[in-house]
Amino acid sequence: MPANRSRTDRWRSSLWKIYERGGGLEFTVERPDATEDTSTDLVWRVRILDLTDDEITVELPGTLGKSFDLGTGTRLLGIMAVGQNKWMFHTEVLGPSKATYRNTFGAIRLAMPSNVERCQRRTFDRISTAAVKLPEINCWPLIDPRSAVPAEMANRIMILDLQDRDLTGESATPSQEELPEVGPPFTARLANIGGGGIGLQIERSAASALDSCRMFWFRIDLRPAIPAPMALTARLAHTHIDSQQNVYAGFAFDFGLNPSHKAFVLGQIDRYMRTAQQRSAA
Numbered sequence: 001m002p003a004n005r006s007r008t009d010r011w012r013s014s015l016w017k018i019y020e021r022g023g024g025l026e027f028t029v030e031r032p033d034a035t036e037d038t039s040t041d042l043v044w045r046v047r048i049l050d051l052t053d054d055e056i057t058v059e060l061p062g063t064l065g066k067s068f069d070l071g072t073g074t075r076l077l078g079i080m081a082v083g084q085n086k087w088m089f090h091t092e093v094l095g096p097s098k099a100t101y102r103n104t105f106g107a108i109r110l111a112m113p114s115n116v117e118r119c120q121r122r123t124f125d126r127i128s129t130a131a132v133k134l135p136e137i138n139c140w141p142l143i144d145p146r147s148a149v150p151a152e153m154a155n156r157i158m159i160l161d162l163q164d165r166d167l168t169g170e171s172a173t174p175s176q177e178e179l180p181e182v183g184p185p186f187t188a189r190l191a192n193i194g195g196g197g198i199g200l201q202i203e204r205s206a207a208s209a210l211d212s213c214r215m216f217w218f219r220i221d222l223r224p225a226i227p228a229p230m231a232l233t234a235r236l237a238h239t240h241i242d243s244q245q246n247v248y249a250g251f252a253f254d255f256g257l258n259p260s261h262k263a264f265v266l267g268q269i270d271r272y273m274r275t276a277q278q279r280s281a282a
Contacts, residue, residue, distance in 0.1 A: 011116045014082050019048040026079040026192055028132060029276040040135040042272060045194040049101050054112050057097050060105040063193055066266050067105030068273040075280050077130050088127045089113035134189040136221050140182035141213035147180035148217055148233045149258045154178045155231035156264050162227035182217050190220060197252040207247040210236060225275040226268050
């Protein structure tokens with residue numbers, strides 16, 4: 001039996017090992033098949049709390065102390081990673097868990113998949129029946145964190161105004177908005193979001209920017225759910241290099257100089273999650 005077939009057939013064993021060591025899964029709300037919308041997928045990193053033959057119990061997705069509910073029947077695309085290997089599968093929310101778990105946002109039960117499909121190394125976010133479209137992020141090393149405060153305020157005013165008028169800011173680009181004092185820009189993909197920050201996929205050609213600074217200024221594009229790229233400040237926490245020599249970098253959100261921006265960011269993520277569930281149910 002080929003090695004990759006053998007690993008796929010043993011996916012339940014791999015899932016159990018992830019659970020035993022306190023690990024987690026990633027998932028995103030699945031988009032309907034044959035859709036032509038341009039939405040991107042926000043991928044959540046959550047801990048596995050319990051396993052049975054029929055169910056996977058995981059944390060509710062959440063960040064910065066706030067959880068985001070997922071309704072019963074919401075279709076999800078799950079992602080299981082072991083080392084450099086990744087599998088994807090279809091599942092759905094069975095409902096909230098009645099059990100209590102310490103240090104979580106609450107828990108939901110997911111249907112155990114009947115099978116999984118291994119992702120190819122060159123298309124790590126795609127299988128034969130589904131694909132994940134990761135949001136693009138414009139990134140800048142932040143030279144003066146204090147200069148980010150007025151830029152965040154301007155970004156917040158613009159997005160709320162667009163939402164009030166039910167518009168999508170297709171013409172709103174970083175060059176047209178106020179920027180803080182920053183270094184040369186680079187682009188990345190939003191790999192996942194978790195309890196206190198985000199993970200980015202950064203091509204190796206741009207990875208040298210991480211050596212110059214610890215604080216960064218981001219614009220995260222979640223259109224059309226959020227009508228224009230959302231700006232925020234984050235601090236580099238850790239990095240590692242994948243098998244393709246690209247960099248995965250973890251960043252912690254930083255609202256130390258602008259605490260009021262935290263509620264705005266949480267509100268926009270909540271809006272995104274509600275929109276994604278409505279899209280999934282369509």
